[in-house]
Amino acid sequence: MCSHCGCAANNKHRLHLPHRGSEDSTIASVDGLAHEEGVIRNILAANDRIASHNRQHFDESGVLAINLMSSPGSGKTSLLEATIDALGPELGFAVIEGDLETENDAARIRAKGVPALQITTGGACHLDATMVHHGLHELDLNGVDVLFIENVGNLVCPASFDLGAHCNVTLLSATEGDDKPAKYPIIFRKSDLVMLTKSDLLPYLDNFQVDRAAATLKASGYDGPLLRTSVAKSVDVGEWLAWLRQRLADHRAGLFLNRNHPG
Amino acid sequence: MHELSVCWALISEVERLAQEAGEDSIAHIAIRVGELSGTDPGLLVRAFEVARSGTKAEHAYLTIERCDPRVKCTECGLENVTRPNRLLCACCGSFRVNVIGGDELSIAAVEFTGTGIPRTSDPPAAGGSANLNTEEAPHV
Numbered sequence: 001m002c003s004h005c006g007c008a009a010n011n012k013h014r015l016h017l018p019h020r021g022s023e024d025s026t027i028a029s030v031d032g033l034a035h036e037e038g039v040i041r042n043i044l045a046a047n048d049r050i051a052s053h054n055r056q057h058f059d060e061s062g063v064l065a066i067n068l069m070s071s072p073g074s075g076k077t078s079l080l081e082a083t084i085d086a087l088g089p090e091l092g093f094a095v096i097e098g099d100l101e102t103e104n105d106a107a108r109i110r111a112k113g114v115p116a117l118q119i120t121t122g123g124a125c126h127l128d129a130t131m132v133h134h135g136l137h138e139l140d141l142n143g144v145d146v147l148f149i150e151n152v153g154n155l156v157c158p159a160s161f162d163l164g165a166h167c168n169v170t171l172l173s174a175t176e177g178d179d180k181p182a183k184y185p186i187i188f189r190k191s192d193l194v195m196l197t198k199s200d201l202l203p204y205l206d207n208f209q210v211d212r213a214a215a216t217l218k219a220s221g222y223d224g225p226l227l228r229t230s231v232a233k234s235v236d237v238g239e240w241l242a243w244l245r246q247r248l249a250d251h252r253a254g255l256f257l258n259r260n261h262p263g
Numbered sequence: 264m265h266e267l268s269v270c271w272a273l274i275s276e277v278e279r280l281a282q283e284a285g286e287d288s289i290a291h292i293a294i295r296v297g298e299l300s301g302t303d304p305g306l307l308v309r310a311f312e313v314a315r316s317g318t319k320a321e322h323a324y325l326t327i328e329r330c331d332p333r334v335k336c337t338e339c340g341l342e343n344v345t346r347p348n349r350l351l352c353a354c355c356g357s358f359r360v361n362v363i364g365g366d367e368l369s370i371a372a373v374e375f376t377g378t379g380i381p382r383t384s385d386p387p388a389a390g391g392s393a394n395l396n397t398e399e400a401p402h403v
């Protein structure tokens with residue numbers, strides 16, 4: 001993907017020259033690169049640069065990239081299988097799978113005839129922009145409309161790392177309880193869409209009230225819809241497919257501005 | 264425990280700053296960590312003990328300024344400090360607020376030893392962590 005962009009070389013970054021403080025010490029000044037008062041640079045600046053590079057690559061390829069996050073076992077891969085079943089005839093998909101170990105999820109996606117790359121992180125609890133960047137070198141995006149990056153199942157760490165995706169979609173399964181957004185608010189605030197999965201189980205669950213979940217989501221800073229899906233005994237992904245179609249249309253029209261990555 | 268990844272990123276950035284300054288040793292790193300950044304300051308301190316080994320920051324102090332989430336109501340204009348799972352106006356209860364603080368994960372200052380001479384001959388501090396220090400600045 002990067003034969004012409006020079007990304008194999010070190011990312012060039014405007015150098016920041018510190019001011020001389022005293023005879024015994026120098027203190028890096030806070031002007032120049034500062035984008036926030038009193039800040040030299042963001043700690044994750046290197047990750048953010050690579051994320052921007054990934055995003056540029058997606059844009060040049062005409063691909064909508066979606067970072068899919070949730071707890072382990074909330075139904076990310078099952079949702080992707082149902083999405084491929086429903087929209088496979090009309091859209092081109094590719095998937096990057098993130099797990100600590102195994103190729104299981106990539107194998108499930110490939111069984112649907114969709115290219116899938118498995119990133120096994122070893123011990124790492126999240127994907128970062130560099131892992132995705134390396135993955136992109138292995139993945140042909142020709143003919144791909146939507147790339148799903150299925151993050152490592154984890155409601156904490158993935159929230160801190162921009163991968164270069166255009167939007168974040170987070171799943172909340174009915175079996176997890178309606179207070180998950182109150183317990184893990186950061187990831188939900190960073191979401192462009194939250195979906196309630198396994199919603200066909202709601203009649204059997206005492207610890208999930210949809211209005212309570214919606215209220216905790218709002219208090220956590222998420223102001224989008226809570227779409228319901230189920231993919232097991234009864235398949236109901238209509239609202240999600242409509243959202244995805246609309247998002248892709250907006251993206252293609254250049255109208256979509258990700259609130260997490262303005263500009 | 265992504266704090267180790269954050270720490271490696273921090274070390275990489277401050278080493279870059281040291282290189283730009285022509286310095287070989289870092290004496291002090293001051294960072295800001297907002298509660299909405301998803302990074303735990305306590306875990307960051309422990310991760311720093313591991314990540315700094317063998318780097319220009321090996322003998323550096325780390326000070327962390329914790330930044331509480333702050334919101335400004337778009338309806339009544341009130342600004343208030345709050346919690347990550349309660350980004351609401353403390354006055355009118357509205358969720359229509361702008362987050363104006365708490366996302367920080369940034370380097371505020373880096374102090375070098377200023378000698379310009381590699382300090383490889385210096386013996387490591389006892390226990391390898393004697394210089395490690397954290398401070399909590401007053402909440403903003």
